[in-house]
Amino acid sequence: MWPDRRIQNLFGIELPIIQAPMAGSVGSEMVVAVSEAGGLGSLPCAMLSPEQMRNELGIIRQRTSRPINLNFFCHQPPQADPARETAWRQRLEGFSVELGLDPKAPVPAAARVPFDSAMCDLVEEFKPEVVSFHFGLPERSLLERVGATGAKIVSSATTVDEARWLESQGCDAIIAQGCEAGGHRGIFLGRDISTQAGTMALVPQIVDAVRVPVIAAGGIADARGIVAAFALGASAVQIGTAYLFCPEAKVSSIHRDALKRAKDNDTVLTNVFTGRPARGIVNRVVREVGPMSDLAPDFPLASAALAPIRSKAEAGGSGDFSPLWAGQAAALGRELPADELTRQLGSDALAVIARLHSSDGAPSA
The missing domain is CATH 3.20.20.70 (Aldolase class I)
Known part of the structure; x- marks a missing residue:
């Protein structure tokens, strides 16, 4: 019982x-x-x-x-902070250029x-x-x-x-x-x-x-x-x-494959995907920008600028910019x-x- x-x-x-x-x-x-x-x-x-x-x-x-x-x-819905959002887009600009994207193009709203x-x-x-x-x-x-x-x-x-x-x-x-x-x-x-x-x-x-x-x-x-x-x-x-x-x-x-390979020390708390700390499998954007970045706008705004980069990378079979959420017992x-x-x-x-x-x-x- x-x-x-x-x-x-x-x-x-x-x-x-x-x-x-x-x-x-x-x-x-x-x-x-x-x-x-x-x-x-x-x-x-x-x-x-x-x-x-x-x-x-x-x-x-x-x-x-x-x-x-x-x-x-x-x-709480975030307050608009144009300066911070601009700084965040500038931090991600190199990834956009590398993937052939226009870093100045409009980005979708966070959902x-x-x-x-x-x-x-x-x-x-x-x-x-x-x-x-x-x-x-x-x-x-x-x-x-x-x-x-x-x-x-x-x-x-x-x-x-x-x-x-x-x-x-x-x-x-x-x-x-x-x-x-x-x-x-x-x-x-x-x-x-x-x-x-x-x-x-x-x-x-x-x-x-x-x-x-x-x-x-x-x-x-x-x-x-x-x-x-x-x-x-x-x-x-x-x-x-x-x-x-x-x-x-x-x-x-991509996420499923990462889960299958995950070890006990492969995850980290990071705010680079959404602006709030969340645990996921370490990938390129976490290593190079985070895991915790002061530039990331408040939740959920950080995800907007990353969305087109993530989509382009995933279309090519890469999870370098995807939130691969997972706990430590994956x-x-x-x-x-x-x-x-x-x-x-x-x-x-x-x-x-x-x-x-x-x-x-x-x-x-």
Whole structure:
């Protein structure tokens, strides 16, 4: 038996496994597969328009009646800073020229929108069982509308202070995001990533600091990580990078190949892709410009100037300028369908728990 069923009971799921909502890499197909397997499938909505959200949710609700999670960013929209944006384009100019691009050509707008009233309308219409946020929480009026739907509200904390703040604002559960996690850091009460704690240190401290159940995230990719998270006091785990190996993941062949080759020391926290620190596999632009650059405009504006360079390089088969998001446990990934991976993670973790109980002289599960 699972040692702590609070998240399963809270969300109405069979397995304490949450598929991380990785914007750009997860769609309805994976959400359905994970939820049908007994975990919590999570649809990342930060890069979707309301029309795209509606389409994805329509597919999900047609194919599963199991609980799902909708995830949103709630960052503050950046203030325009023409001087900084010009300096950033100048820093990238050599790459543009090398690839035969006009460094002065207009660039596309960044496509990451914070949670707003239009998105909240869709939450009210589709009534997901869980709504999670990254980079804090939205304004109180929107948060109250979400809560009124009956959805359980979750957000990510990278420090104990953030976890306490989230609990004080009414979160039903908190994701403790260790620095091993791939993708964007959920940091929102500060900016210093150099002091960010790893999962092993962060989870028990957040567990001790709050009353609501805690979900461990960061560096968890197999049964050993799941069992360790429970030993630290977590009630569930959120797993991201391991799901990028699934055929349902919407990642490029370049990204997929990089994941297959990744080692434990191949990732770094960098802001050069979006303007916010996020963990990904080191490539040329990270080595030559970052990993952390003071020139990068605030999130999500940094991605705009890099977009045409990235597109041209990818067209030639290169990932030199692509955000290859991955956590530190990428090497543990297995190429399995998302439903099979979810069930395998659950059964393997229960088997480890049973062995541990048996070796202590306790009854096996």
